[in-house]
Every structure is written in structure tokens, then in C-alpha cells.
Amino acid sequence: MKVAVLGAGAIGAYVGAALHRGGTEVHLIARRAHLAAMREHGVRVLSPRGDFTAHPHVTDDPAEVGEVDFVFLGLKANSYASCGPLLAPLLGPDTAVVAAQNGIPWWYFHGLEGHPLEGQRVETVDPGGSVTAVLELRRAIGCVVYCSTVVEEPGVIRHLEGTRFSLGEPDGEISARCKVLSAAMIAGGLKAPVEPRLRDDIWIKLMGNVAFNPLSALTRATMAQMCEHDDTRALVATMMTETLEIARAAGSEPGVSVEKRIDGAWRVGHHKTSMLQDLEAGKPLEIDAIIGAVVELAGLTGVPAPALRHVHAAISLLDHTSNPPVPVGAR
Numbered sequence: 001m002k003v004a005v006l007g008a009g010a011i012g013a014y015v016g017a018a019l020h021r022g023g024t025e026v027h028l029i030a031r032r033a034h035l036a037a038m039r040e041h042g043v044r045v046l047s048p049r050g051d052f053t054a055h056p057h058v059t060d061d062p063a064e065v066g067e068v069d070f071v072f073l074g075l076k077a078n079s080y081a082s083c084g085p086l087l088a089p090l091l092g093p094d095t096a097v098v099a100a101q102n103g104i105p106w107w108y109f110h111g112l113e114g115h116p117l118e119g120q121r122v123e124t125v126d127p128g129g130s131v132t133a134v135l136e137l138r139r140a141i142g143c144v145v146y147c148s149t150v151v152e153e154p155g156v157i158r159h160l161e162g163t164r165f166s167l168g169e170p171d172g173e174i175s176a177r178c179k180v181l182s183a184a185m186i187a188g189g190l191k192a193p194v195e196p197r198l199r200d201d202i203w204i205k206l207m208g209n210v211a212f213n214p215l216s217a218l219t220r221a222t223m224a225q226m227c228e229h230d231d232t233r234a235l236v237a238t239m240m241t242e243t244l245e246i247a248r249a250a251g252s253e254p255g256v257s258v259e260k261r262i263d264g265a266w267r268v269g270h271h272k273t274s275m276l277q278d279l280e281a282g283k284p285l286e287i288d289a290i291i292g293a294v295v296e297l298a299g300l301t302g303v304p305a306p307a308l309r310h311v312h313a314a315i316s317l318l319d320h321t322s323n324p325p326v327p328v329g330a331r
């Protein structure tokens with residue numbers, strides 16, 4: 001089995017290193033200093049479960065890799081629409097694409113036979129079908145990442161917690177391709193259950209991201225600080241309650257209460273969310289999949305969701321003011 005990790009950053013390099021350790025042929029596609037460091041020294045993983053170094057093939061040129069069985073997409077969701085040229089050399093007729101993203105995926109209403117919104121495009125994450133054009137729906141395997149990693153320095157991945165990567169087909173089939181990928185991930189020391197109702201997992205993870213990620217960027221607070229500040233905790237609870245309502249209206253049943261979800265987030269401690277880290281690094285924020293699409297689904301399902309709408313407005317403006325469009329001629 002041959003796997004390419006496109007965008008071998010914090011999550012991608014961690015998964016790639018684990019798969020390689022488990023015996024899978026892995027090719028990491030990366031860039032800049034991180035590419036150079038991994039080429040020279042391999043991927044160094046620092047983890048409470050034990051440090052290790054893996055030496056998969058590392059490149060910035062997918063043509064060197066050729067067709068693979070699985071592409072693990074470790075790019076940020078806001079660069080999916082533009083990854084076509086990097087992806088094309090990796091795709092054979094049956095190559096599957098597994099995206100590590102948080103939030104609502106571009107395939108969300110695909111494979112939902114009998115659902116009133118089956119086939120509906122989520123415009124926020126697939127504007128004008130630009131993502132589906134690159135990431136064909138038939139190739140998509142869903143993945144919910146219950147794991148936290150950061151690139152501590154080029155070539156070095158700090159694994160903070162969690163090893164679960166829940167997998168699932170959009171139509172819920174426990175497919176042969178999911179079972180093969182799951183076995184390879186398990187061989188690499190990860191947990192990789194194949195779920196018949198992956199959308200329930202998407203919402204459980206998203207209840208945390210939809211609230212904590214934008215609020216952390218707006219307030220510059222850690223997870224623990226947001227949980228310990230009474231009014232912010234109450235806002236988090238309201239946003240999570242609205243998200244649960246939208247999930248249920250869209251046909252999912254996330255099996256977790258708001259209080260339990262907040263307590264879980266509190267235990268993460270003084271950790272900066274990925275959105276706050278991106279803001280501090282001057283990178284675009286992953287707003288569309290994490291909150292924009294949830295607001296769109298609120299509209300599609302008729303849920304008012306005022307708190308989500310207000311926070312979405314504020315975080316969109318913050319993204320705009322901190323990452324203004326580059327004027328033509330200044331590139």
C-alpha cells in the first residue's frame with residue numbers, strides 16, 4: 001500500500017511518520033525549511049507515548065511520487081481549492097483522498113440517500129464547486145482527528161495528546177478501502193475506527209472548534225482561560241447548544257452534552273487553539289470550515305443560531321483586518 005501525505009505539517013507529518021513506522025510506503029509532500037529538515041533528519045516525533053524518528057521519502061514534487069492508493073490531505077482546508085496541480089500526479093483511477101480537516105467537509109451532503117439535503121453543495125467550503133472539482137466526491141473518505149500536534153521546529157512534531165483518527169465513508173459503508181487504511185494506521189500505533197455515522201463524530205469535534213477556535217483568536221485566550229471566565233464559558237455553552245441544534249436538524253445525533261464537551265476542553269489546559277496560533281503566525285484563519293459552514297447549515301436547516309452568526313461576523317472581520325487582500329501589482 002502506498003500513501004502520499006500532501007501538506008506534511010503538524011498532523012500530516014505525524015500521521016505519515018506513524019504509518020511509515022507501521023510498515024506502509026509513505027511519501028511526504030512538504031515545503032521550505034520543514035521539507036529540508038525532514039529530508040535531512042527524518043520526521044522527529046516528540047510524544048508522551050514515546051519519542052521516535054521515521055524516515056519516509058520527502059519531496060516537494062508529487063510527480064516524483066506518482067499514483068498512490070491513498071492521499072492523506074494535511075493542508076489547511078482553505079487551500080483545498082488550489083491544490084489540484086499538487087494532487088493530480090498522485091491520482092490513479094481508485095486513489096482515495098482522506099482529509100484531516102476540522103469542521104464541515106466539502107462532501108458533507110454527499111452519500112446521504114433519502115436525506116432532504118442529499119447532494120446539496122455547502123457553498124462556504126465548496127464555493128462554486130471549486131473544491132469538488134479538485135477533490136472528487138467519489139474519492140472522499142471522511143476523517144475526524146482527535147489528536148493534537150504542532151510543528152515545534154522544522155522537522156520536529158510535538159504530539160500533545162490523542163491518537164484517534166475516526167474514518168468513515170460519506171454513505172456510511174464499512175468499505176474495504178476504509179478497512180485497509182484503518183489497519184495500516186493501527187499498525188502505526190494510531191486508533192482508527194471505521195464509523196458508519198462519521199457525521200456524528202464531525203459534530204462532536206466541531207462543537208469544540210466552532211466555539212473555542214474563533215473565541216480564542218478574538219480574545220487571545222487559552223482553552224483554560226476561556227473555560228474559567230464565566231461570561232466566556234456561558235458564550236461557549238450557547239454556541240455549542242446552537243451547534244447541537246443544527247446538527248440534529250441536519251440529521252445527526254452527537255452523543256455528548258455541552259457541559260461534558262466544555263469539561264473535556266478545560267482539561268486541555270493552557271493550550272492555544274490552532275486558530276490563535278495561525279493568527280499569531282500571520283496566517284489566514286480556517287474560518288470557513290470551522291464556523292462559516294455551520295452558519296450556512298443553520299440557514300439550510302432553519303435554526304436561528306444568533307451567537308454563531310455574531311461570532312462569525314467578528315472573526316471574519318478579524319481575518320480580513322489581519323490578512324488584508326494583497327493589492328494587485330504588490331505580489
Ligand SMILES: NC(=O)C1=CN([C@@H]2O[C@H](COP(=O)(O)OP(=O)(O)OC[C@H]3O[C@@H](n4cnc5c(N)ncnc54)[C@H](OP(=O)(O)O)[C@@H]3O)[C@@H](O)[C@H]2O)C=CC1
Nearest residue numbers: 007009010011030031074075076077100101102145148149
Ligand atoms: N494540528 C492539529 O492538532 C490538528 C489539525 N487538524 C486539521 O488538520 C489540518 C492541517 O492542520 P495542521 O497540520 O495543524 O496545519 P499545518 O500548517 O501544520 O500543516 C499544513 C502543511 O501544509 C504545508 N503546505 C501548504 N501548502 C503547501 C504546498 N503548496 N506544498 C507543500 N506543502 C504545503 C504547510 O506548509 P507552510 O507551513 O509552509 O505553509 C504546512 O506544513 C487542518 O485542517 C486542521 O484543522 C485537525 C485536528 C488537530
Ligand SMILES: CC(C)(CO)C(=O)C(=O)O
Nearest residue numbers: 208209212213273274275
Ligand atoms: C484545541 C482544539 C481542541 C480547540 O477546539 C483544536 O482542535 C484546535 O486547536 O483546532
